[in-house]
Amino acid sequence: METKNLTTESSLKIIAETMERSRMTIAKNSGRPLILWGCLVAVTSVIIYFLWSKTGSPVWNLLWFAMSIIGFICTIFMSKNGEKAPKNEVSRILGKTWMWFGIFTTGFYLMIWVAYFIMRACNPEASIHVDLTLVITLMMGLCGVISGVVMKMNSVVACLVIATAISVVIALVVNGPAQILVFAVLGVLGLVVPGLILQGKARNNQPEA
Secondary structure, eight states: OHHHHHHHHHHHHHHHHHHHHHHHHHHHHHHHHHHHHHHHHHHHHHHHHHHHHHHOOGGGGGHHHHHHHHHHHHHHHHHHHSOOOOOSHHHHHHHHHHHHHHHHHHHHHHHHHHHHHHHHHHOTTOOOOOOHHHHHHHHHHHHHHHHHHHTTOHHHHHHHHHHHHHHHHHHHHOOGGGGGGHHHHHHIIIIIHHHHHHHHHHHHTOOOO
16 A cells, blocks of 8 residues: 555656656747747837838838748747757647737738728728737737746746836837837847746746745
8 A cells, every 4th residue: 555655656746747847848948939039029120110210101010021921930940950849738828829819910900901991992081090009019918928827937927017018008108100119128028038037947947936
């Protein structure tokens, strides 16, 4: 009976250690993409702000699509050359969370244009105004918080909450080309910093309380 209990305890310990190693590997693999995308978002927002301010045309926002293509190519390259993350419920939730963020963001942008053309067809003088920056900021912040909660990284959740709060306030106060700089703030505080934290936790192999 005593041997059986020891065997059960050992099995549970092995399972717990395996799950923790998997979580740390996922955290490490999630950290690098967050740093990559954070840098891309911050740099792209500064470039768009500069070009928009100089030309007075918001058409430069199309550079976000170019950034997305570059980001996906770099992410695929990183995944092929990095440590393979274990396939489990945590990795699936994280993958689907950010996948749907991309789908909803792109879909929302396209729906705005569809609505605009429909309104213009009915009334040539009609206009439509949607604070796209504010909406995307909230969605990105929510996805980041979900990722931090799933990986049990309280510091990451705190970073995302603070970054989202600051970005939302700026988005509500600032108008015009300068509003695009919200994504520079969110990219650095909400993506790069959490990515560095995940990398540090994974290297030190120190679970967060």
